[in-house]
Amino acid sequence: GAGVSQTPSNKVTEKGKYVELRCDPISGHTALYWYRQSLGQGPEFLIYFQGTGAADDSGLPNDRFFAVRPEGSVSTLKIQRTERGDSAVYLCASSLISTQVGLAGDYNEQFFGPGTRLTVL
C-alpha cells in the first residue's frame, strides 16, 4: 500500500479484556516497529521486527504484551488482561534496513501509521 495502515483506528474495551491491534507496513519494508504514545509524551518504543523475528522487544512493559509478525509483513500487537494504564495511542512504523553497516543510510527513517487509540474503561 501507499503508507502504513493500522486497524482499528479506535478501540474501547473494558478492564481485563483482551485486544489485538493490527499493522500493515509499507510494501517491501523489512523492518516493523511498535510504539506507544501517551498524552503529552513522545512515542515510547515497544518492539522491533526484522522480517518475522523480534529483533528487540526490550520496550514491552510486561508479559501481558505480545506481538507477532508470522509472515514478515502484517503484525499484530496483543494485550491481555488490559488495564486502564494501557490507554494510549499505539503507533506502528516500518522502514527499509540496510544490513551493510557503515554505508550512508544504514539507518533508515521510520514511516509511521495513523495509530490506534486504545481506551480501557
Next chain:
Amino acid sequence: EDKVVQSPLSLVVHEGDTVTLNCSYEVTNFRSLLWYKQEKKAPTFLFMLTSSGIEKKSGRLSSILDKKELFSILNITATQTGDSAIYLCAVGGTSYGKLTFGQGTILTVHP
C-alpha cells in the same frame, strides 16, 4: 539509558516569525537523529541527521546536528499556520530498530 530532551515544551508565535526548536540527547553508540512533525496521529518524517555540521534543508525548514555538544536544532523561517504541530526529536543508538523520542515541542502559529 538513552535520553532525549526537547525545549521549549511549547511555543506560540505569529505568522512570519522564525522559530528555533532544540533537542539535546544522551545515547549509547549514536547512529542518527531524526525530526518528525506530528499534526494529528501519525508523525511525519522531516530530517535524518548523522554527521555534525552539515545542514539539512527543506523549504523553510532546516536542521543541523552537533555531535560534540550532543544537540540538534530545527529552524522554521517565515512560519505559517500550517506549521502548527508537535515537533518530535528522536535518536537511534545501539539497537537498530529502537528510536528514543523526546517529549516534543508544541508549536502554535497564530495568523
